[in-house]
Amino acid sequence: MSKKKKNKPTLNKSNIKNKEILNCLIFLLVLFSYMLPSYSEDMPKSKDDTKKTSNELNVIVTPANAKQGDVVCVKIEKDSKCSGAPKVFFDKTKYSVFELSDKYYRSLLPITANYKVGKYTIEIFYKGKVKRIDLQVNETKYPLQELTLTKEVAGLQASKIEKDSVNRALSNFSQKKLWTGKFLNPSDASLSTVYGVKRRVNGTINPDYFHKGLDFAAKEGSDIKSPEDGVIVLVGQNSKGFVVNGNCVFIDHGQSVISGYLHLSKILVKEGEFVKKGQLIGKVGSTGIASGPHLHWGIYISGKTVDPINWTSMIIE
Ligand SMILES: [Zn+2]
Numbered sequence: 039m040s041k042k043k044k045n046k047p048t049l050n051k052s053n054i055k056n057k058e059i060l061n062c063l064i065f066l067l068v069l070f071s072y073m074l075p076s077y078s079e080d081m082p083k084s085k086d087d088t089k090k091t092s093n094e095l096n097v098i099v100t101p102a103n104a105k106q107g108d109v110v111c112v113k114i115e116k117d118s119k120c121s122g123a124p125k126v127f128f129d130k131t132k133y134s135v136f137e138l139s140d141k142y143y144r145s146l147l148p149i150t151a152n153y154k155v156g157k158y159t160i161e162i163f164y165k166g167k168v169k170r171i172d173l174q175v176n177e178t179k180y181p182l183q184e185l186t187l188t189k190e191v192a193g194l195q196a197s198k199i200e201k202d203s204v205n206r207a208l209s210n211f212s213q214k215k216l217w218t219g220k221f222l223n224p225s226d227a228s229l230s231t232v233y234g235v236k237r238r239v240n241g242t243i244n245p246d247y248f249h250k251g252l253d254f255a256a257k258e259g260s261d262i263k264s265p266e267d268g269v270i271v272l273v274g275q276n277s278k279g280f281v282v283n284g285n286c287v288f289i290d291h292g293q294s295v296i297s298g299y300l301h302l303s304k305i306l307v308k309e310g311e312f313v314k315k316g317q318l319i320g321k322v323g324s325t326g327i328a329s330g331p332h333l334h335w336g337i338y339i340s341g342k343t344v345d346p347i348n349w350t351s352m353i354i355e
Contacts, residue, residue, distance in 0.1 A: 095124075095169040097162055100355075106155075106178040107234055107345035110147040111355055113138065117165055124164035128173075133340060136213060136293040144355060146294055148339035149175055151234035151248040180234035180248065187329075192239055194327055199279040207272035207288045208296055208341040216292040221265035221349040222316060224299060225333045227256035233345040250343040251298070251336030256322040258331040262299055264313040265335075265350070266291050273309050276325040284326025287319055297346075300334040301326050 096115035104110050114124045114135070126133045126145040138144035147160070155177045162169045196204075231253035236243065256262075268289035274280040285302040303323025313319060324331045337346045348354065 095162055095164050095167055097169055097171060099160065099171055099173065103174045103176065104149045105176040106149055106151050106153050106180075107348070108149045109339050109344045109348060109354060110149060110160075110173065112145045112147065112160060112162070113355070114143045114145075114162055114164060116141055116143060120165045122164075124162055127161040127163075129158055134294050136215065138215070138355060144293070146339045146354075148342035148344045150342050150344065151178070151180060151250075152246070178234060180236055181232070182243075183231065183235050183237045183249075185237050185239045185329075187239055189240075191327060194281055196282040197279045200274065200282060203272055203274055203280075204283070204288070204298075205341070207290075208338050210271050211290050211294050211296060212269065212292045214292045216268050216290075217266035217295065217315075219266075219353050220351070221297075221337075221346070222263060223254075223350055224262050224265050224297075224319075224335050225254035225256045225260065225322065227254040227260065227322075227333070229253065230255035230332060233343070233347065251300075251334050252346050254322075254333040254335065256331065256333045258321075258323060259303060260322045261318055262287075262302065262320045262322060262333055264289060264315060264317045264319050265297060266315050268292070268297070268313055270307045270309050270311045270313060270319075271296065273305055273307065275305075280326060282327050284328065285320070285323065286326075289313060289319075294340045296338045296341075298334075298336040298338065300336075301328040301332065303331075 098113040100111045100113075101108065112126055123135050124143050126135050128147045133145045133147055135143050135145045153175050155175055158173045158175060160171045160173055162171070229252055231249055233249060233252055235249040237247055237249070268291040270287060271290040272286070272288040274283055274286040276284045280286060283300045285305055287299045287302065287305055287307060289297045291297065299320060301323055302320040302325065304321035305319075306321070307313060307319045322331055322333050335346055336343050337349055338344075
């Protein structure tokens with residue numbers, strides 16, 4: 039009896055254990071069969087599908103985190119059923135949106151050298167929906183330059199005609215994208231001052247000032263070439279009131295991108311003229327506020343300057 043009593047419970051125990059394992063396996067199998075299809079449905083089918091979900095706007099932001107001087111590219115996938123274009127807001131400003139291709143709209147956001155470091159939100163309104171994407175703006179360390187200027191030169195300010203003409207030119211861009219690849223350097227000379235440099239002029243730092251382009255240490259009379267295809271939107275002359283920029287040329291590359299060339303000795307293009315990538319547009323000089331012959335080259339996105347280095351080192355869509 040005592041043997042039977044001892045055997046029975048051990049048999050029962052192993053039976054229960056086997057049943058438990060079996061039940062557990064069935065449960066796991068059922069659970070897995072439920073999980074499997076939904077998991078594979080959510081898996082990205084290709085790289086392009088990474089950020090796509092059926093009920094959301096498909097937006098690609100490049101770079102995902104920006105630094106001062108960058109331009110941020112916001113691509114929004116088109117919906118053929120929707121007739122209106124998307125609206126893009128960033129830091130309380132509405133930015134222009136253009137047709138990039140049959141598949142995408144695109145907006146460019148300028149992150150100037152003096153942009154406050156921090157977390158921002160890009161808001162995209164399209165198809166009756168809104169998508170908000172966080173964008174971190176990081177600091178770029180810019181050098182400080184010591185400059186000594188005569189009181190007369192240091193006190194010079196852009197004339198009204200100069201300011202008005204440049205502002206008009208910067209807001210006068212075509213809807214068509216005219217550039218196709220990396221921008222060429224407009225001068226063969228080496229750089230003397232990079233973008234974003236802060237200046238101490240006669241011992242005083244102006245906190246609002248930063249260098250709004252690249253300076254090429256080019257010789258008087260050397261060639262200036264158009265870095266990409268575009269239309270001349272402004273030809274300014276020192277003799278006609280362009281006291282700061284001197285003789286200058288501004289080129290519209292389309293879709294909010296404009297480039298500017300300052301302090302020229304000679305201008306070889308006319309307003310309204312279409313220029314090809316690499317075409318000669320003028321000669322280096324020292325007109326306007328310039329301590330010597332050099333080319334100042336600026337790139338403006340919706341009227342705000344960004345670092346031209348980004349445009350010569352990579353293709354911005
Ligand atoms: Zn400059």
